[in-house]
Amino acid sequence: MKLKKYLLLVAAAVMAIVLAACGGSGDSTEDASAGESAAGANGEETSETEAEADLEGSVVIDGSGTVYPLMARLAEEYMINEQPQVSVEVSRAGTSAGFERFLQEDGTDFNNASRPIKDEELAKAEELGFEPMEMKLALDGLTIVINPENDWATELTEQQVKDIFTADGGVTTWSDINPDWPDKEIEKVGPNENHGTYEFFYENILEEQDLDPNANLQQEYSTLVNLVAEDKNAIGFFGYGYYDSNKDSVKAVSIDFGDGPVEPSLDTIAEDGPYANFTRPVFTYLNPDMAKEKAQVHDYALYVMESVNDFAGETGFAPLPEEEIQAQLEEIEALN
Template identity: 65%
Template sequence: MNLKKYLLFLVTAAIMVLVAACGGGTEESAGSENTETEEAPAENTDSEEIEEVTTLEGSVVVDGSGTVYPLMSVLAEEYMITEQENVSVEVSRAGTSAGFGKFLVENGTDFNNASRHIKDEEQAEADAVGFEVKEMKVALDGLTFVINKENDWATDLTQEELIRIFKHDGGVTKWSDLRPEFPDEEIHPMGPNENHGTYEFFYESILEKEDLVDGVNLQQEYSTLVNLVSEDVNGIAFFGFGYYVNNQDKLAAVKVDFGNGPVEPSLETIGEDADYAPFTRPVFTYLNVDMAKAKPQVLDFALFVANHSDVFAGETGFAPLPEAELQEYVEFLEGLK
């Protein structure tokens, strides 16, 4: 009996060792599975951290050209709605030159929109303050001459006739001075004032720095020019194509003969190699590069402008730039990260 009990004890012990060994394997597998399960939240945490980094806040301040304003304001609105709802992009329109006055100072605006190139003396101001300026083309604009809708005689004019209307020694005060069949009525020329790059483009590139005619009515606000011409059958003014597009119900655009027949300004004819080329000009925004390096929201908005200005150019009255040209700006801005 004692021997049997002893043998039974040995068999029972062997079974218990075997069960313990199997149970140990199960616990080890479970432990391994738990380890994998515990690692998953760590990946989610990393993802959340990335989202926090790309969610921006703060402000971006843009001023300058009234011509570029419609395009930049649409870009700003789209950016705040679809990209960064916690970033406030403030776009104003003091005019190109007045805008540079706010841009070329310490802690000035982040961007200055311009309807002309920066001048040497303006660049010198940036150098004196000590920050880098980056010129970015955003679109192409066509300088457009507008008349009252009831004016049915000056619908087609030559480039030379338009210059004579606005030039000091053009010899023109009445419509009949241009062509004898035109009315014997005084012409009322109008345009934007010296704060605007459009004025400077017209004065420097079209009039070749000749004085404007006596009595020309220069205004700060483009909306004022729209109203003045819409109420004056003898009025004629110049500004960017976009302002004409947005006021076609009030104004008519003059078709310009550059030597090969009248050309109507349009998105199809505006271009540096297109039919309206003599009155085509690039428009810009200028970026304070130091601000872009210091403030992530400024750099992010600059990238949005470079990637999307061609998308919104047409609807705001501008001809888009070639994609390759815009891509150069994207590459530059990516290099600032």
């Protein structure tokens, strides 16, 4: 009896399982399949997200003070929205000083630059066994600024800018440019030799004529802004972004390149724009060996090129054409 009762119970249990399976072979099967599909997609998505979120460590960047606001903005977004476990450290020693740090054993991962890398810097990289990868980021317009109370020098010709800042330009006072202007000594200020902006100004605008030895050259751009803002007779130069973020303190000079005065703006400093003579590309240089060795460096390089046009305008740079961005992305992707 006990055995028979046991067998009956087992049979009933088996039948219940079979019925449940058969009863669920319609919509339930479809739901299960859809569920598996969703779970698979979500699982794969989660897996990729987890793999990306596993990135950690640091990305070390130095260099151009001009490029700093753009790169700092990208780094902030990356750490908040992409890789919170990665620390992106952005400094601003200046282009040339930054290259010195970049081009040494255990140097920085990236160097921001407001001028192209020089032959001697490439030679140093070759000695160290790597070839820097140039990443063109955006376009900047070198901007001549004056004190807001200066209502006479709001427009200058390209040649007048050269005359003001060169040692042999013969310009000491505003009246040396125009006899109707104040007979007041001009306070000339600009970034020092650590900065690519200085080199661009010296090489491309002054055409390698000696800079006035009395010019007040400074390391910090904030100091330059203050010097112009506090002196009615001051004139200075730096990237458009610093002017754009300090419009309440300084005023931009419109430059006449031969076809009438042109005010620097995101539109005029665009590629082939009317401000082209004072326009330059800005870069960051990547050590590709670091990108191959450290996943976070490669990931950040990709993020920079994917996102740079989203933040260029708000930090005072004209964006690059999308085809240029895509071509550079392909080069970075090929590193891994």
